[in-house]
Amino acid sequence: MSTLDSIATLNTLLQHATHERDTALAALQQAEAAAEAARRQAEQLLGYRVEYRERWGSHFRGSGTIELLHCYQGFAGRLDQAIGQQDQAVKNAEARVERARALCVAREQRVAAVRKLIERRRAELDRAAGRREQRQLDEAAARQGAARSAAFSSQ
Secondary structure (H helix, E strand, O other), X not given: OOHHHHHHHHHHHHHHHHHHHHHHHHHHHHHHHHHHHHHHHHHHHHHHHHHHHHHHHHHHHHOOOHHHHHHHHHHHXXXXXXXXXXXXXXXXXXXXXXXXXHHHHHHHHHHHHHHHHHHHHHXXXXXXXXXXXXXXXXXXXXXXXXXXXXXXXXX
């Protein structure tokens, strides 16, 4: 395989690696949006719990039936459970963000490595072309020198 074929193959690889990187970036953005939505929902649940306790806590200071108190406590317990589940959802979403971020870094490193390899191959081609050109110039100069020398000695 010639160096030109090698560069063409590397360009194809670069396109593929770039596509994978772009896909990973899109997945990272989706994961970040999902994590942000999970955090907002957790904050809403916490705010609702504070509001619920304030509203019903003042209600029970005055008067309230035992049945109503049991309903309040039952709902407060379910609300605490929902908050705990949402906290876990936030942790899971943040873990997905970190995995997606690590994948993006790996994909970006691959793109950079392929680009660097292409640069090296092109530099190699340039050096080879420079050596070829220099060899041709040297040969032409040698032929001219030999021709001059032959012309000088025939005089």
